[in-house]
Amino acid sequence: MDVFAQRIVGWHAARTKHTDLVLAALRMGTWARAHQGRPITGGVIHHSDAGSQYVSVRYVERLALEGLTPSVGTVGDAYDNALMETIVGLFKAECIDTTVFHLGAWKTLADVEFATAEWVEWFNNRRVHSTLDYRTPAAVEEIYYAQAPAGEPATVNQ
Structure with missing residues (x-):
């Protein structure tokens, strides 16, 4: 997730929480940003909990x-x-707990993947967030990048 606009940029579904799971989500996020013309530049912090998959050598090397x-x-x-x-x-x-994005029982990992893809698209592009002044993450980014000098990354004030 990109904290600036609360946009989900990378995710992955798997049956276990191994390093490959978080590596796939990281690759999706970095690819998505580059594909959108907003590649990751210096100064970007990746925050996670202390789960073993996030502190593994492979993951830290990829970061x-x-x-x-x-x-x-x-x-x-x-x-x-x-x-x-x-x-x-x-x-x-x-x-997961509703039937909005999936009807019936969860039978396969593919069921979860398809529903997750739909939910992420909805979350980023149609769900308004009170913390974003009732705008979507996509709208917040669009407004920011329309006003920001070319190549300037978004920052979060603390």
Whole structure:
């Protein structure tokens, strides 16, 4: 997720939480940004919880190759990664626990993948967010990049 506009840029579904799962999501996110003409530049921080897949050598090496600076939250502190905890909760409530994006029982991983793809598209392009002044993540980015000097990355004020 890109914190600036709360846009989901990379995701992946799998039966286990191994390093390959998060590597696939990372590759999707970096590819998507480059494909949109907004490649990752220096100064971008990648924050995660302290899960073993996020601190694995393969994952940390990939972050370095992509030019991302790793940041790992403290163990057992849900507040340290509150935005992602919220997004996971929304995903479960709005996609997994309802029949809006999938009818019937979840039978295959493909069922989850298709529903997730639809939910992410809806989340980024049609779901308004109160924290974004009731705009979508896509709209927030569009407004920002229309006004920003070419090549200037978005920043989050703290």
